Amino acid sequence: MTPSRNTLPFWLSAPSLLLTMAFVALPLVMTLSLSLYPYDLTTGIGDGMTLTNYRDIVIDEYFHAIFARTFGMAMLVTVICILIGLPEAYVLSRLSSRWRSVSLVIVLGPLLISVVVRTLGWAVLLGNEGILNNALRAIGIIDEPIRLMFTFTGTVVALVHVLVPFMVLAIWASLQKLDPATEHAAESLGANQITILRRIVFPQVIPGVLSGSLIVFALSASAFATPAIIGGRRLKVVPTTIYDEFLGSLNWPLGAALAVTLLVIVLTCSLAMNRFVEWRYRQVFQ
Amino acid sequence: MSFLELRGLGKRYGDIEAVSSCDLTVEKGEFVCLLGPSGCGKTTTLQMIAGFVPPTSGQVFLDGRDITALKPSRRGLGIVFQSYALFPHMTVAENVAFGLEMRRIGRGEREQRVTETLALVHLDAMTDRYPGELSGGQRQRVALARALVIQPQVLLLDEPMGALDAKLREDMQIELRALQRRVAITTIMVTHDQAEAMTLSDRIVLMNRGQVEQVARPYDMYERPNGQFASTFLGKANVFSGRSNGKSVLAGDRWFPVEGNIPEGDVDYIIRPEKIEIVDTAPLLHGKVSARVFLGNHWLFQVDTPLGPMHLTQPNTGMPATGEGDVIGMSWVGAHARVVASGTSR
Amino acid sequence: MTRTPRALLVFHISFACFMLAPLVVVALVSMTDKGYVALPFDGASLRWYRAILHAPDFIDAFWRSIGLAATAATIATLVAIPAGIAIAWHRFPGRDVVLGLLLSPLMVPHVVLGISLLRFLTQIGASSTLWGLAVAHTVIVLPYVLRLIIAGATGFDRSLAQAGYSLGASAWTVFLRIELPLILPGVAGGWLIAFINSFDELTMSVFVASATTETLPVKMYNHIAHTIDPLVASISTVLIVMTLILMVILDRFYGLDRILAGKSK
Ligand SMILES: Nc1ncnc2c1ncn2[C@@H]1O[C@H](COP(=O)(O)OP(=O)(O)OP(=O)(O)O)[C@@H](O)[C@H]1O
Ligand SMILES: [Mg+2]
Numbered sequence: 060m061t062p063s064r065n066t067l068p069f070w071l072s073a074p075s076l077l078l079t080m081a082f083v084a085l086p087l088v089m090t091l092s093l094s095l096y097p098y099d100l101t102t103g104i105g106d107g108m109t110l111t112n113y114r115d116i117v118i119d120e121y122f123h124a125i126f127a128r129t130f131g132m133a134m135l136v137t138v139i140c141i142l143i144g145l146p147e148a149y150v151l152s153r154l155s156s157r158w159r160s161v162s163l164v165i166v167l168g169p170l171l172i173s174v175v176v177r178t179l180g181w182a183v184l185l186g187n188e189g190i191l192n193n194a195l196r197a198i199g200i201i202d203e204p205i206r207l208m209f210t211f212t213g214t215v216v217a218l219v220h221v222l223v224p225f226m227v228l229a230i231w232a233s234l235q236k237l238d239p240a241t242e243h244a245a246e247s248l249g250a251n252q253i254t255i256l257r258r259i260v261f262p263q264v265i266p267g268v269l270s271g272s273l274i275v276f277a278l279s280a281s282a283f284a285t286p287a288i289i290g291g292r293r294l295k296v297v298p299t300t301i302y303d304e305f306l307g308s309l310n311w312p313l314g315a316a317l318a319v320t321l322l323v324i325v326l327t328c329s330l331a332m333n334r335f336v337e338w339r340y341r342q343v344f345q
Numbered sequence: 346m347s348f349l350e351l352r353g354l355g356k357r358y359g360d361i362e363a364v365s366s367c368d369l370t371v372e373k374g375e376f377v378c379l380l381g382p383s384g385c386g387k388t389t390t391l392q393m394i395a396g397f398v399p400p401t402s403g404q405v406f407l408d409g410r411d412i413t414a415l416k417p418s419r420r421g422l423g424i425v426f427q428s429y430a431l432f433p434h435m436t437v438a439e440n441v442a443f444g445l446e447m448r449r450i451g452r453g454e455r456e457q458r459v460t461e462t463l464a465l466v467h468l469d470a471m472t473d474r475y476p477g478e479l480s481g482g483q484r485q486r487v488a489l490a491r492a493l494v495i496q497p498q499v500l501l502l503d504e505p506m507g508a509l510d511a512k513l514r515e516d517m518q519i520e521l522r523a524l525q526r527r528v529a530i531t532t533i534m535v536t537h538d539q540a541e542a543m544t545l546s547d548r549i550v551l552m553n554r555g556q557v558e559q560v561a562r563p564y565d566m567y568e569r570p571n572g573q574f575a576s577t578f579l580g581k582a583n584v585f586s587g588r589s590n591g592k593s594v595l596a597g598d599r600w601f602p603v604e605g606n607i608p609e610g611d612v613d614y615i616i617r618p619e620k621i622e623i624v625d626t627a628p629l630l631h632g633k634v635s636a637r638v639f640l641g642n643h644w645l646f647q648v649d650t651p652l653g654p655m656h657l658t659q660p661n662t663g664m665p666a667t668g669e670g671d672v673i674g675m676s677w678v679g680a681h682a683r684v685v686a687s688g689t690s691r
Numbered sequence: 692m693t694r695t696p697r698a699l700l701v702f703h704i705s706f707a708c709f710m711l712a713p714l715v716v717v718a719l720v721s722m723t724d725k726g727y728v729a730l731p732f733d734g735a736s737l738r739w740y741r742a743i744l745h746a747p748d749f750i751d752a753f754w755r756s757i758g759l760a761a762t763a764a765t766i767a768t769l770v771a772i773p774a775g776i777a778i779a780w781h782r783f784p785g786r787d788v789v790l791g792l793l794l795s796p797l798m799v800p801h802v803v804l805g806i807s808l809l810r811f812l813t814q815i816g817a818s819s820t821l822w823g824l825a826v827a828h829t830v831i832v833l834p835y836v837l838r839l840i841i842a843g844a845t846g847f848d849r850s851l852a853q854a855g856y857s858l859g860a861s862a863w864t865v866f867l868r869i870e871l872p873l874i875l876p877g878v879a880g881g882w883l884i885a886f887i888n889s890f891d892e893l894t895m896s897v898f899v900a901s902a903t904t905e906t907l908p909v910k911m912y913n914h915i916a917h918t919i920d921p922l923v924a925s926i927s928t929v930l931i932v933m934t935l936i937l938m939v940i941l942d943r944f945y946g947l948d949r950i951l952a953g954k955s956k
Contacts, residue, residue, distance in 0.1 A: 071777035072789050074770040075833060082830040083796050086807035093810060143706060150703040160947065164938055165707045167951045169714065172934050173891040175911045176927040180713020182919055183720055183728055190716055220713065228951055240430035243397055246417045247424040248444030248495060258443075262434040281800030283894040288915055298802040298894070305806055305898065315810075318803040329798055 087322075094315035104312060112316035122300075122317075129296040130324070132211065133280040136218045140275045141268055143219070144226030148267075149260070151227070152234045170224045174284045181217040182208065182288055209291040217289045218279050225278065226271035233267025234260075266340055273332050277325050297321045348373040348531055349394075349499055354403035356389050363389040365555045366403065371499075376525055376532045378542040381552035382578070387535040388427075390552070391501055394533065396420050407498060418447075423492030423530075425502040429484050431476035437463070437487050438472040444495040462494040465524065482513045489521070493528065500525075502534040506541060518544050539579050543567070551575055572685050576615045583621075583655045585614045586687060594684060597652050601629060602679030608686040618645070620681040621657035623667060628674025630655075637669050648673065714931055721924035728919055739925035749926055752910040756890050759821070759906060763828035764885035767836045768878060775840030775877075776870070780849070790841075797834045804831060805898030812899065819901030827899050828889045835888055836881035843877020880945060 094112055097105040116122045151162055169177060184190050185207035192204040207213040237260065245259045283298040290296065295303075297317060304314030347370035354367045364386040371377050379387040392398040394405055396417035404413045412420055432440050438459055445455045463469050466486040476484055485505055492500060505521070506514045522545050525532050536542050542549050543563040551558040551566065551574075559571045563579075570576035573584050587596030589612040594601045601614055632650035643658045644665055657675060659665060667673055720728050724736035743749065777783070778790050796804070808827045809818070817823035851873070855865040893908040900909050907930075914923055941950050 068777035068781040068783040068786070071773035071781075072793070075774035075793050075837065076789065078770060078826075078830055078833065079793055079796065082808065082811070082826055083799070083804065084792075086811035087799070087803070089811055089814070090803070090807040146699060146702055147706050150699050160942060162703070162707065163947050163951070164935075164942070166710055167947070168934070168938050169710055170951055171887055171891075171938060172714070172931055173893070173908050173911075173927075175893055175908045175915065176717065176930055177713055179911075179915055179919065179923060179927055180717045182915070183716050183924070184713055186919075217713075220710065224710075224951070231948075238428055238430055240426045240428050241432055243395075243417070244424065244426055244430040244491075245432070245443065246397075247395060247420070247422060248491070249418045249421070249447035250443075251418060254447065259432060263432075265434075277798070277800070281802055281894075283802055283897070284912060288912075298800065301802050301806060302897070305809070311806075311810070314806060318800075318806050321800055322803045325800055326798055 090315045091319055093312055094319050096312040098310050098312040103309075112313045113320070115313065116316060116320055125295050125297055125300050126320075128211070128294070129280055129298075129321075132215060132218070132286075132296065133276050135215055136222060136279040137272050137276045139215070139219050140223045140226040141272060143223055144230050144271060145261075145264075145268065147223075148227050148230035148234055148264075149256075151231055166227060167224045169220070170228075174221055175288075177221055178217055178285045178288045181213070181220065181285075185213045185216070185289065208289065209293050211290075211294060214286050214290040214294060217285045218282060221282070221285055222275045222278055225274045226268075229271030229274065230264055230267040233264045233270075237263050266336060269332060269336050273329055277329055280325055281321065347371060348375075348408060349533075350406040351390075351394070352404045352406065354390065354393055354400050354405065356386075356393060356398060357401045362555050364393070364400075367557055369550060369557065369560065371531060371533065373531055374529045376522070376534070376545060376547045377550060378546035378548075379533065379535045379550050379552060380539060380542040380578075381537065381558075383537060385552045386555040387537070387552055388503055391503055391533065391535050394499075395422055395424050395501055421495065421497055423495060423497030423500045425485070425488045425492050425500070425505045427503045427505070427507055429476075429488040429508075431484060431487055431491070433476050436473050436475055437468060437479070440476070440487055441491045441494050444491065448495065458494055462490045465493070465528075466490045481508050481510075482517060485509065485517065489524075493524075493530070498531065500530050500532045502532065504535050504537070506536070506538070514541075521545065543579070549579075551578065553578075569683060570615065570685075573613050573615070576617075576683065581618050581656055583616050583618065585652050587612060587614050589684060594682075599630065599652075601682065602677075603682055603684050604679040607684040611687040612684050613687050615683040615685070616677055616681060618656040618658045619643075621655075621675050621677050623657070623659070624674050624676045626674075628676050630675045631672060632675065633672050634667060634669050637665070637667070648675065650675075717924050718928045718931065721921055721928045723921050726920070728921055728924065739921040740929075742922050743925055743929070746922065746926075748905075749907070749910060749922075752905050752907040755821075755904070756907040759825055759828055760886045760889040762825045763832055763889040764836070764882045766825070766829045767833040767885050768840075768882045771833055771836040771840050771881065772874075772878060775837050775844055776874075778837075779841045779844035779847075793837055794834045796831055801831070801892070801894035802898075805895040808895065809898040818899075819904055821904050824896065824899055824904050824906075827895060828892060831892065831895060832885035832888050835884045836878075839881035839884060840874060840877045843880070844874045847873050876945070880950060883941070883945075883950060 095108045095110070097107060097109045097111055099105055116126075147166065151159060151166070154162060182189075186192070188204070189208065191207065192201075195201045196204065207216075241259055241263075242255050245255045250258065281298055282296075283302065286294065286296045287299045287302070290299070298321070301314045301317045301321070304310045304317065349369075349371040351367050351369040354364065354369075355362070356364045367386075367390060369377075379390060381387055389398055393400045396412070396415060400413065404411055406412065407420070432443065435443070441459045441462060442455055445458060450458070459472075460469070463472060466489055468483065468486055468490065471479065471483060471487075476487065479487065485508070488505070506517060509517060518541060534545065546563060548560060548562055549566050550560050553574050559566055559575045561569070566575060566579055570579065570582070573582075576582035576584060585594075585596040585601075587594045587601070589595075589603075589607055589609050591607065591609045592603070594603055594607070594612060594614045596614055603614075630650050630652065632648035632655065634646050635649050635654070636647040638645040638647075639661075640658075641661065643660050646657050646659070646667070648655045648657060655675070721739055722735045722737070724734040724738055774789075774793060778786060778793075804827075808823075812818045812820075812823040812827070847870075851869055852865050855869045856862075860868065891908060892906070893912055896906050896909050897912065900906055905913070911923055911926065938947060941947055
């Protein structure tokens with residue numbers, strides 16, 4: 060790197076910075092201000108500044124339930140993704156390179172396919188007349204169709220499918236940084252396979268697990284398409300509620316307040332997690 | 346039976362013969378270096394002893410026991426890896442304690458042995474640091490301590506000095522040698538640095554293209570290399586091919602002196618540069634000095650002779666009288682020459 | 692290396708089935724000859740694939756999405772190249788702030804960006820215009836491109852440029868002849884990721900796109916929210932197949948894991 064006292068780097072980054080400031084920062088500030096406007100069912104958006112929208116969110120149990128559901132779901136999805144992602148990434152790292160490319164296409168390839176398409180697949184699978192129910196009934200395991208569409212479980216399953224590749228990728232990346240000689244070293248010191256996994260491999264991939272969790276948690280708390288299609292009207296989460304406020308009931312200030320709240324919570328979680336990782340692993344991984 | 350014995354140990358990777366039928370015996374407390382150029386199979390041999398690479402032929406005996414099929418974790422050997430392979434998420438003390446934990450050694454004894462071993466490698470002050478916070482030399486010593494603390498029967502080191510700079514490398518060599526003497530541990534070390542092998546080892550195992558060329562004490566290998574490869578890999582040498590009649594060797598149109606019994610037929614005639622004298626009368630060979638290089642403790646001359654370019658060195662006892670462009674006469678005694686049948690030269 | 696335990700392999704295969712199941716199902720139901728989604732079905736036909744040809748609004752949306760993705764990816768790449776170079780090769784006051792700012796859109800949920808841009812574009816009179824949508828897509832794919840370009844440019848040996856200068860090349864020549872070709876893989880990867888992300892983007896576009904500027908994902912979402920019929924299944928299958936072909940090509944030329952690594956946040 061060249062230390063530059065001149066203004067060249069600023070000119071070089073100016074176009075990107077301008078775009079980001081004008082089309083991300085400025086609109087976000089406007090949303091913040093929008094969330095402070097009063098709203099009336101008959102007269103629409105009023106004048107002046109008020110915290111009523113935020114008060115509504117804090118007081119109203121309707122919103123409590125929605126926030127609890129959103130973040131509970133995000134947490135659950137994250138945990139499931141960790142439980143699946145860890146062994147899967149480990150298997151991937153041990154496959155021969157030919158099987159690895161095939162597995163990568165299958166396991167991570169869906170990442171490149173539109174979320175709408177993948178969610179459609181789950182809708183077809185999970186519906187009352189869906190394939191899972193028909194199959195289970197045909198085998199005779201169940202008589203009545205189990206309800207999966209428009210349920211918490213169904214949404215979680217679909218979200219895991221959408222987001223688990225991110226977890227696998229993150230853990231796999233940290234597995235690749237691991238020096239295979241450390242496993243040999245542990246073996247030569249008398250450790251068995253399980254001990255090596257538990258004491259040598261796992262602690263070294265924790266940073267990967269944490270960064271994967273961060274991504275999965277944030278994406279699942281802000282997921283829209285999957286909860287909207289699989290969860291539907293009955294299972295509202297914060298993003299679908301924002302959508303309804305904006306395009307349905309047209310209460311933009313309330314929608315903006317919900318959006319700001321969601322943004323603040325997601326950002327806080329992300330930053331806190333980042334801080335934690337830096338604090339905990341600064342010494343270890345430089 | 347020797348302490349450690351390799352019998353016909355070999356490894357093939359498909360068509361590549363990484364190590365072919367290696368025989369070697371190592372005595373208890375001995376320091377042996379595996380020396381050879383890159384890719385000659387040193388690491389593979391070491392890994393077969395350690396148990397990480399299953400041999401395709403042959404056996405490994407340790408203390409009279411066949412350990413060929415034993416898992417690495419059951420062999421009880423101490424290994425220092427080329428990259429050190431320190432556990433990055435554990436402190437120095439935790440790294441060193443790991444092997445003791447695996448042996449279910451109680452906390453009290455464990456801590457005591459860790460402290461002792463870290464003192465042995467002069468790292469007492471670093472116990473709570475992470476490997477990322479250590480210098481290269483310190484890391485190497487942690488790796489050494491981690492291998493030594495389990496009191497292994499054999500210590501295996503794969504190019505442990507590879508990542509160190511020249512000065513530190515010399516210091517560590519002396520320290521390693523002293524340490525090895527003190528704990529009297531049987532040691533096998535891989536290196537491609539001939540000076541390192543000479544400094545450290547009781548015996549050198551010279552390898553080339555998957556085969557053991559020669560096994561000898563450093564002095565013997567230097568003075569009596571068994572072929573062209575050995576003579577040029579360990580130190581510098583002038584090698585002429587010629588014909589022997591059993592008493593003398595004809596190279597070009599000259600006869601060169603020898604001593605003792607020598608093979609007959611096509612031979613390589615080997616003479617070290619420091620054994621050649623510059624003489625005015627009755628030289629064995631004439632030549633013109635094409636380059637004169639000052640190397641601190643000695644001068645190196647490159648001389649063009651009818652048999653091709655030769656090297657000779659002279660101790661630095663002042664500015665030499667001979668300079669570039671001078672024609673000189675060279676001579677040596679038969680006892681210093683080494684004659685080997687050409688077949689053994691590789 | 693010891694062998695991978697059997698239990699892990701069984702897990703791996705089950706997981707692969709889980710990942711494939713919804714995609715395979717979509718492909719299967721698209722081949723029904725009935726007017727509704729059901730499986731198993733009696734007669735297979737390509738009826739719903741022919742139906743795509745008679746759904747011009749979907750075809751329009753497809754081409755609009757392609758054009759939008761190409762535009763957004765190209766603009767994002769063009770502005771990200773200088774910024775990436777500045778950040779990777781220059782040490783200047785505020786460098787970390789600039790980098791943080793440029794990557795910050797990654798942390799903002801797309802719903803939030805969606806409503807913010809909806810209102811912003813309305814206020815500046817650009818709502819329901821294609822260029823408004825294009826700019827919106829550009830800013831959300833910009834961080835992905837930037838990250839790949841920085842990664843590519845950081846691993847680059849600066850003495851190569853110095854060698855160029857020492858041989859008498861001007862700064863511009865060094866850039867064109869030495870630096871640009873060397874960061875090109877990062878640039879190409881960044882463009883691709885940007886294209887894919889923009890093409891698949893739904894959540895923000897749902898807000899920003901209007902009836903006349905609907906992208907394909909938005910069109911499909913609105914359709915599915917209303918009814919699930921074999922037509923969206925056949926369209927989805929076409930998309931899956933196209934992605935698959937793209938993946939094979941990418942794997943050949945670029946390495947799939949590198950592309951995928953760039954896709955993650
Ligand atoms: N896993 C493997 N598969 C195929 N060939 C291998 C493998 N490991 C080593 N080889 C080959 O075996 C030969 C010996 O390798 P080895 O690592 O033992 O060399 P070395 O003497 O340690 O070299 P260096 O000094 O470079 O470390 C080389 O030709 C190498 O290419
Ligand atoms: Mg080696």
